[in-house]
Amino acid sequence: xxxxxxxxxxxxxxxxxxxxxxxxRLRQAILTKQxxxxxxxxxxxxxxxxxxxxxxxxxxxxxxxxxGLVIHSAHRGTIVAQLTIDDVEEIYSVREALELLxxxxxxxxxxxxxxxxxxxxxxRMAEIVQREYTQNEATDLDLEFHRAxxxxxxxxxxxxxxxxxxxxTRLLLLTHRLKHPMDLKDIGVDYHRRVVEAVSDRDTExxxxxxxxxxxxxxDGIVGGVTDTQTPADEGI
Amino acid sequence: xxxxxxxxxxxxxxxxxxxxxxxxRLRQAILTKQxxxxxxxxxxxxxxxxxxxxxxxxxxxxxxxxxGLVIHSAHRGTIVAQLTIDDVEEIYSVREALELLxxxxxxxxxxxxxxxxxxxxxxRMAEIVQREYTQNEATDLDLEFHRAxxxxxxxxxxxxxxxxxxxxTRLLLLTHRLKHPMDLKDIGVDYHRRVVEAVSDRDTExxxxxxxxxxxxxxDGIVGGVTDTQTPADEGI
DNA sequence: AAATGGTTAACTGATAACAATTAACCAATT
DNA sequence: AATTGGTTAATTGTTATCAGTTAACCATTT
Numbered sequence: 001x002x003x004x005x006x007x008x009x010x011x012x013x014x015x016x017x018x019x020x021x022x023x024x025r026l027r028q029a030i031l032t033k034q035x036x037x038x039x040x041x042x043x044x045x046x047x048x049x050x051x052x053x054x055x056x057x058x059x060x061x062x063x064x065x066x067x068g069l070v071i072h073s074a075h076r077g078t079i080v081a082q083l084t085i086d087d088v089e090e091i092y093s094v095r096e097a098l099e100l101l102x103x104x105x106x107x108x109x110x111x112x113x114x115x116x117x118x119x120x121x122x123x124r125m126a127e128i129v130q131r132e133y134t135q136n137e138a139t140d141l142d143l144e145f146h147r148a149x150x151x152x153x154x155x156x157x158x159x160x161x162x163x164x165x166x167x168x169t170r171l172l173l174l175t176h177r178l179k180h181p182m183d184l185k186d187i188g189v190d191y192h193r194r195v196v197e198a199v200s201d202r203d204t205e206x207x208x209x210x211x212x213x214x215x216x217x218x219x220d221g222i223v224g225g226v227t228d229t230q231t232p233a234d235e236g237i
Numbered sequence: 238x239x240x241x242x243x244x245x246x247x248x249x250x251x252x253x254x255x256x257x258x259x260x261x262r263l264r265q266a267i268l269t270k271q272x273x274x275x276x277x278x279x280x281x282x283x284x285x286x287x288x289x290x291x292x293x294x295x296x297x298x299x300x301x302x303x304x305g306l307v308i309h310s311a312h313r314g315t316i317v318a319q320l321t322i323d324d325v326e327e328i329y330s331v332r333e334a335l336e337l338l339x340x341x342x343x344x345x346x347x348x349x350x351x352x353x354x355x356x357x358x359x360x361r362m363a364e365i366v367q368r369e370y371t372q373n374e375a376t377d378l379d380l381e382f383h384r385a386x387x388x389x390x391x392x393x394x395x396x397x398x399x400x401x402x403x404x405x406t407r408l409l410l411l412t413h414r415l416k417h418p419m420d421l422k423d424i425g426v427d428y429h430r431r432v433v434e435a436v437s438d439r440d441t442e443x444x445x446x447x448x449x450x451x452x453x454x455x456x457d458g459i460v461g462g463v464t465d466t467q468t469p470a471d472e473g474i
Numbered sequence: 475a476a477a478t479g480g481t482t483a484a485c486t487g488a489t490a491a492c493a494a495t496t497a498a499c500c501a502a503t504t
Numbered sequence: 505a506a507t508t509g510g511t512t513a514a515t516t517g518t519t520a521t522c523a524g525t526t527a528a529c530c531a532t533t534t
Contacts, residue, residue, distance in 0.1 A: 017311050017487070017488095018487075018488075019487090042514090042515070042516095043515075043516070044514095044515075044516090052488080052489085053488060053489045053490070054489085054490090054516090055292075055487080055488055055489070055490095056487080056488065056489095058296075058516090058517095059299070059487095062296075062299055066303060068394075074253075074254050074495090074516080074517085075494085075495050075496055075515080075516055075517075076495090076496070076497090076515090076516085077496095077515070077516070078516095090392055090393060090394045090395075091394065093338060093392070093395075094335075094338065094392075094394050094395060094398070097334045097335065097337070097338045098331075098334065100334070101330060101331065101334045155327055155330070155331075156327060157305075157327045157328065157331050157402075158327075158330075158331060161331070161398060165394075254517070255517075255518075256517090279484090279485070279486095280485080280486070281484095281485075281486090289518080289519085290518060290519045290520070291486090291519085291520090292517075292518055292519070292520095293517080293518070293519095295486090295487095296517095311486085311487080311525090312485085312486055312487075312524085312525050312526060313485090313486085313525090313526070313527090314485070314486070314526095315486095
C-alpha cells in the first residue's frame with residue numbers, strides 16, 4: 001500500500017544539490033560567527049575544506065551573495081559582509097514594507113485554520129518564556145512567526161524577497177541579542193498576540209498598526225541610543 | 238592632463254565579466270521575445286551560440302533567475318518565465334511597496350539639484366509626446382523616472398530589489414503596450430509631474446498619495462477588465 | 475488501450491586544468 | 505618622501521571533460 005511508505009520517504013526526493021548543502025553550511029558558519037565579518041573567503045580553500053571542487057562553491061557563494069551575507073567583486077574575491085547601523089535600518093525598513101504588504105494579503109486569503117496555526121506559534125513563545133530558553137531559540141521562534149505570516153499571504157515574490165532578507169535579519173538579531181539578552185516577553189509574546197487577534201478579526205488597519213508598532217519596537221530595541229551610523233554592527237550595537 | 242582623457246575611457250574599466258555580457262544579451266532576447274515564454278534554454282547550445290563555454294552561461298542564467306526572467310530546476314533545466322495576470326499583480330504590489338518606501342527616503346535625502354534632475358526627465362517625456370515616439374522609448378523613459386526616484390533614496394537594499402524587479406516590469410509593460418499602444422500623456426507626464434512637485438515641496442503625504450495613484454492607474458491600464466488570472470500574460474492582457 | 479518496466483539519448487551537475495586579472499612588493503625616479 | 509613602473513605570486517574567470525540524472529521511447533503485460 002502506498003500509505004505504508006513513510007511520509008518522509010516521499011517528501012524527501014533528495015533533490016538538494018551540492019551547492020545548496022555548501023550554502024547551508026556556509027550560512028551557519030557566518031551566523032555563528034565562525035566566519036567573521038570582513039573575513040576573506042577563498043574558493044579553492046573552501047572547496048578543499050568541503051571536500052569538493054570550486055564549481056559548487058562558486059554557486060553557493062552566489063546564493064549567499066543574494067542573501068547579502070557575502071560581498072563579491074570581480075577578480076577580487078569574496079568577503080563576509082559587515083553590517084553597520086545603517087544596514088540595520090535598511091533591513092528593518094524593507095522588512096516592514098514587505099511584511100505589511102504580505103499582511104494585507106494574509107488577511108484576505110488565510111483560512112481560519114491557518115490563523116489558529118499562527119496563534120499556536122505565539123502559544124509556544126508564551127510557554128518557553130516560563131522556563132529556561134536561549135536567545136537562539138527565542139530568535140528562531142520570533143522569525144518563525146513572521147515567516148508564517150508571510151507564507152500565508154500566498155504572494156510568491158514577497159515570500160522570496162523576505163526569505164532573502166531573513167538571513168540578514170537573523171544575523172543582526174543574534175548578534176545583538178547575544179550581547180544584550182532580552183526578555184522574550186518584551187520582544188515577542190504580547191506584540192505577536194495582538195497581531196494575531198487583529199488578523200483573526202480580519203481588521204486590516206488594526207493589524208497593520210500592530211505589526212508596525214511591533215517592528216518599530218524591535219528596531220528601537222536594537223539601535224536605541226546609537227548615533228555613530230558607520231560603526232560595524234558588532235561593535236556599535 | 239587628466240581632463241584630456243575622454244570621460245568614457247575613465248568610466249569604463251571593462252570590469253564587466255563574460256557572464257554579465259551573456260546575461261545582458263539573454264535579457265534583451267527575452268525582452269524582445271526572441272526567446273518565447275516557456276521556451277527551454279539548453280546550456281550547451283547557448284554556450285555555442287555565444288562562442289563561449291558553459292561556465293559563464295550558467296552564471297548568466299543564475300543572474301536572470303534572480304530577476305525572475307527564467308526558471309531553473311535541478312537536473313531538469315531552465316525555461317523562460319511566463320507571466321500570468323497573478324504575476325502582474327504581484328509585481329505591481331511589490332513595486333509599489335518598494336517605491337513608496339524609497340520615496341520617503343528620497344524626500345528626506347535628495348538635494349534640490351537632484352529633484353530638478355527628476356523634473357528634467359518629465360520634461361523629456363513631455364517633449365517626445367509632441368513628436369513621433371515608439372512604445373519602447375516611452376517605456377524606457379517611464380522606467381528611467383522611477384529608477385531615478387529609487388536611486389535618490391540612497392537605500393541600497395531597496396535599490397537592489399527594485400533593479401531585480403525592473404526586468405520583469407519592463408517585460409510586462411512592453412508585452413502589454415506593444416499590443417495596446419498607449420498615449421504617453423495618459424501613462425506618464427501628468428502623474429509624474431505631480432509626484433515631482435510634491436517631492437519638491439518635501440510634502441511626504443502628498444507625494445506618497447500621488448505615486449500611489451499613478452501606479453494604481455498604470456496597473457489598472459494593464460489588467461483592466463481581465464478576470465482569468467491563470468492565463469499567461471501574453472494571451473491574457 | 476492503458477499501465478508497467480527497461481533502455482538509451484540528451485542534458486545538467488561536478489571535477490580538473492588552463493588563462494587572465496589583481497594586488498603586493500621592490501626598485502628606480504622625481 | 506612620494507610616485508611611478510615593472511615583476512611575481514595568489515586568486516579568480518574560463519574552458520574542457522567526466523559522471524549522474526532525467527525524460528522520452530519502445531516493448532511487454534494486464
